[in-house]
Amino acid sequence: MTENAPGSVDLGRGLTLPNPVGLASGTAGYGFELEQLIDINRLGALYTKGTTMDARAGNPPPRVAETGGGMLNSIGLQNPGVDSVATTYAPRWTGWSIPIIVNIAGGSVDEYVHCVSVLEPVSEVAGIELNISCPNIAQGLDFGRDPAEAARLVAAVRAVTQRCVIVKLSPNVTDIAAVARAVEDAGADAVSAVNTYIGRKIHRATGRSVLPLGTGGLSGPAIQPLALAAVAAVCAAVHIPVIGVGGIIDAASARDFLIVGACAVQVGTATFVNPETALQVLDGLRVDDY
Amino acid sequence: MTADLSRAALETGEVLVVERLGGGLLELVARLPHLAANAMPGTFAQLRCGTSTTPLLRRPFSVAWTHDDTCGFVFEAVGAGTRLLAALQPGDPLDTLGPLGNGFSVVDSGSVVCVSGGLGCAPFPLLINALRRRGVEDILVLNGARTATRLYPAERFARPAVPVVAEATDDGTRGHHGPVTELLQQALSSRPTAIYACGPNAMLGAVMGTLLESGADLPPTLEASLEAPMGCGFGTCLGCALPVLGEDRVTVWKLCCTDGPVMPMRDVDWDGLRALPGADVA
Numbered sequence: 001m002t003e004n005a006p007g008s009v010d011l012g013r014g015l016t017l018p019n020p021v022g023l024a025s026g027t028a029g030y031g032f033e034l035e036q037l038i039d040i041n042r043l044g045a046l047y048t049k050g051t052t053m054d055a056r057a058g059n060p061p062p063r064v065a066e067t068g069g070g071m072l073n074s075i076g077l078q079n080p081g082v083d084s085v086a087t088t089y090a091p092r093w094t095g096w097s098i099p100i101i102v103n104i105a106g107g108s109v110d111e112y113v114h115c116v117s118v119l120e121p122v123s124e125v126a127g128i129e130l131n132i133s134c135p136n137i138a139q140g141l142d143f144g145r146d147p148a149e150a151a152r153l154v155a156a157v158r159a160v161t162q163r164c165v166i167v168k169l170s171p172n173v174t175d176i177a178a179v180a181r182a183v184e185d186a187g188a189d190a191v192s193a194v195n196t197y198i199g200r201k202i203h204r205a206t207g208r209s210v211l212p213l214g215t216g217g218l219s220g221p222a223i224q225p226l227a228l229a230a231v232a233a234v235c236a237a238v239h240i241p242v243i244g245v246g247g248i249i250d251a252a253s254a255r256d257f258l259i260v261g262a263c264a265v266q267v268g269t270a271t272f273v274n275p276e277t278a279l280q281v282l283d284g285l286r287v288d289d290y
Numbered sequence: 291m292t293a294d295l296s297r298a299a300l301e302t303g304e305v306l307v308v309e310r311l312g313g314g315l316l317e318l319v320a321r322l323p324h325l326a327a328n329a330m331p332g333t334f335a336q337l338r339c340g341t342s343t344t345p346l347l348r349r350p351f352s353v354a355w356t357h358d359d360t361c362g363f364v365f366e367a368v369g370a371g372t373r374l375l376a377a378l379q380p381g382d383p384l385d386t387l388g389p390l391g392n393g394f395s396v397v398d399s400g401s402v403v404c405v406s407g408g409l410g411c412a413p414f415p416l417l418i419n420a421l422r423r424r425g426v427e428d429i430l431v432l433n434g435a436r437t438a439t440r441l442y443p444a445e446r447f448a449r450p451a452v453p454v455v456a457e458a459t460d461d462g463t464r465g466h467h468g469p470v471t472e473l474l475q476q477a478l479s480s481r482p483t484a485i486y487a488c489g490p491n492a493m494l495g496a497v498m499g500t501l502l503e504s505g506a507d508l509p510p511t512l513e514a515s516l517e518a519p520m521g522c523g524f525g526t527c528l529g530c531a532l533p534v535l536g537e538d539r540v541t542v543w544k545l546c547c548t549d550g551p552v553m554p555m556r557d558v559d560w561d562g563l564r565a566l567p568g569a570d571v572a
Contacts, residue, residue, distance in 0.1 A: 026527075033525040033548070036295035049528075058543055061566055064521045064529030069343045071521065075528045078543065212567065221343045249343065272522035273338070273348060275387070276300065 006285045009044065009264045011241050012189035015127045015164035017099055017264060019044040021254070021282040024245050024268035025103035025129060025168065026050060026075065030089050031096070037275045041097045043282065047192075047266060048085070050105040050131045053114050055081035065201045065210040070220025070247075071269060072199050074211045077105055082115040090124040099126035101166065109156045117160050127163050130154065130188075133170030133195040144170030144195075147182035158187035166243065169193040171230050177237035184238045192243035192266065193234050194227045219269040223247045228256050235261030249277065251284025258285075293392045293548040295524055297328045305382040306360060308375070313439030315409070316376055317354070317446075318363045320384045326361050328389050329353035331396060331417035332515055332552040335388030336523040337363070339371035349375070350520050350547070352412035352488070353389060355419065364412045364442065390523050391551050397511050398424040400483030404431045404447075405474055405497050407489025411442035413515055417486060418448040430477060431455040434470025434489070438463035469493075471500040478504050484511035487555070491516060495560045512555045516563075518546035533562030 009017040022045035028034055031046045040046065058078025065072045080088070085102065093100050102125050106112040112130065119125045132153060133144035143153050150167070157165055167183040169176055171194035180191050196217025201210045209215070227246020235242045244257025245266035254265045267278040274280075303322035311317055325335055336348035349371045354362040367376035378384065394417050402421060404414050411433060418429055431453050435441045441464060444455035457465030458473050466473055470489075474497060487497045494514045501508055521527030525548035532550065534557050536542040541559045544550065 027522075029526040029528075033295055037298060037524060058528060058531060061529075061531045061543075062519045063531055064519055064527065066345060066347050069346060071346060073521070073527065073529060078528050078531075208567075220346050269346070272527055273346060274300065275522075275524065 006282065009241070011127065011164050011166065011264075013162065013164040015099065015189070017044040018097070019282055020258070020264035021278050021285070022047055022101075022243070022264065022266045023271060023278055024266035025131065026073075027268040027271045030085070031098070031100070032092065034271070034275055035096075038279055043098050043278055044264060045099045045101050045126075047101045047129050048103050049079050050077045050103045051079050051082050051085050051115060052077055052105050053082055053111040055079065055084065060212050062210060062212070065216065067199065067201055067218065067220075067222065069222035070218055072201055072211060072216035072218055073196070074213050074216035082118045086118050086122050090122045093124040100124055101127040101129050103129040103131050103168070105131040109153050112153055113156050113160055116157050120161055120163070125163070127166060128157070128161060129166040129168050129192060130157060131168050131195070133168060133172070144179065145173050147178045150179050151182040151186035154183045154186035154188050164189045166190040166192050168195055169230075169234065170195050171226065171246075172198050176230050177233045180234045180238045184240050188240060190241040190243060191234060191238065192245055194230045194246050197223055197226060219247070221247045221249050221253070221270070224249075224253050224256070228260060231257055231262055232260035248281065251281050254281045254285060292525070293390065295390070295548075298388055298390050298524065299324050301325055301386050301388075303361075303384045303386060305378045305380055305384050307380055308378050311443065313435075313437065313441075314366050315440060315442060316365055316367065318365065318375060318378065319360055321359055322361045322384070322386055323359040325353065325386060325388050326356040326359050329356055329361065329416065330389065330393040331420045332393030332413045333389035333391050334523070334551060335361070335363070335386045336390060337375065338385035339374040345371045345374070347521060348387065348523060350390070350523055352515065353416055354412045355415035362415070364409060366409060387523065391547055392549070394486055394513055394515075394552050395511055396420045396424060397426060397484045399426060401428040401480060402426055402430070402484045402486070403474070403477050403482040404429065405470060405485065405487040405489070406431065406433045406442070407470055407493035408435050408440065410487070410489030410493070410515070411447070413488050414486075415447055418453055422448065429453045430482075432458070432470050432473045432477060434458040434460075434473070434493070436460045441465075469496065471496045474500050475504065478506050481506070483509050485509050486511075486513050488515040491563050494555070495564050498555050498558070498560050508556065513552050514555045514558065515551045516546055516553060516558070517551065520547055523547045533559035533566075535559050
């Protein structure tokens with residue numbers, strides 16, 4: 001670490017990230033693969049794969065499709081279910097210094113509340129990120145689209161956890177600032193923005209959509225300017241910490257988010273291309289960047 | 291079994307040559323000491339194609355062979371990524387991540403048949419070399435392609451001693467006129483104890499169909515290297531799902547990258563695989 005290395009980030013309610021650079025949900029699993037490839041404990045946070053009440057098998061393939069400067073995914077929240085995460089995965093995080101923030105998704109308020117309650121006594125979990133915006137399942141997106149629904153969800157979760165609750169916002173809305181304000185008022189400690197943009201790719205030979213469900217979530221450097229605009233709007237709307245995510249590939253593209261007011265960032269799709277990207281971002285940022 | 295990633299590493303090597311083999315087949319040779327020292331038969335490397343953000347994702351390639359500190363990859367320029375690889379010049383850097391995935395179980399005795407379809411030749415030179423180092427000499431390669439110019443040259447399956455290679459072409463321009471599975475039917479009379487297959491998923495399904503229709507006992511070692519559109523190659527994006535028969539023979543999704551790419555053919559849900567839409571591979 002250099003003298004100007006970025007310092008810790010206080011997200012509230014006792015959750016302090018050792019540095020602002022994290023691994024975005026859905027691009028780092030539960031850390032067990034990347035832990036073999038990189039020095040994961042140097043990073044500021046691991047936001048896990050979206051976790052649901054019951055195990056989910058995920059969508060039929062193809063689940064990914066490359067696009068210009070990005071990729072579409074339609075994974076369908078494949079995950080082992082919150083009970084397995086609490087009982088099987090969490091013990092494997094013992095001894096890790098990187099804060100583990102479990103990303104939670106669901107189709108109803110009750111499902112989110114159940115998941116957060118299951119994780120409440122699990123000491124290896126540092127915080128909760130609510131995924132109110134997965135575009136690849138039938139239910140779940142509505143929470144992210146409607147400020148009142150989002151607030152209702154956050155208030156219910158707030159009632160069952162003492163942990164820091166981060167709400168991951170959907171960019172697929174008319175007014176992301178309104179949703180951000182609503183979840184802040186409902187008790188969210190921080191927000192992360194943005195999740196993937198809804199996109200579609202047509203198979204040129206067949207004229208059909210490449211992804212079986214038609215659309216998927218667009219990520220990668222192609223969305224960075226879009227995400228930056230959304231994050232700037234959110235930062236202007238709320239007083240709680242904002243975590244910027246979307247298309248970061250290097251320190252410069254991460255710094256953009258800090259400049260518009262984010263206090264931390266998440267590296268997502270770029271990890272697929274180079275698993276060391278988040279570490280390179282961390283090493284490239286200096287404390288006077290934010 | 292989930293692949294061990296502890297040997298995988300980022301490595302920027304140096305391109306030595308991109309050789310045109312004919313029929314569109316290309317062999318890329320690069321100095322990659324880490325990969326050469328750690329690749330096991332059937333494992334793969336993720337190659338970065340160019341330095342731009344388009345194409346963004348790496349492309350997976352079997353490590354075809356290793357020699358000292360060099361590795362070979364066999365491919366075809368069919369999309370944006372592979373066209374960039376085809377244009378590489380000697381001395382250019384090659385950004386790699388590997389080795390990744392589960393390789394073949396290398397037997398140490400018995401009679402071995404390798405069934406290759408098109409670019410499915412790729413993992414076999416490294417496999418055959420490993421088999422020979424374990425003392426296996428009874429190795430038959432069944433090599434199929436659309437047409438003669440697209441057959442991977444027999445002498446490249448192993449050096450210096452070339453194994454027995456029987457060839458088949460769809461158009462009859464060389465070897466047996468018909469699918470490679472017809473050669474496999476004949477080869478089953480010698481009761482191989484290990485069969486390894488690599489090629490398009492549809493061809494692999496035909497291999498399994500041929501084995502089941504023959505009525506013969508399936509060999510103890512029966513493995514295929516499969517393919518799927520892949521995001522990361524190391525098990526975090528969950529993009530490369532394949533239908534596999536789990537407990538109670540119920541189909542579950544397994545990842546091509548870390549549960550495969552080599553899988554026991556008994557475990558693959560071949561009907562489920564056949565029902566999948568074609569991949570959009572670049």
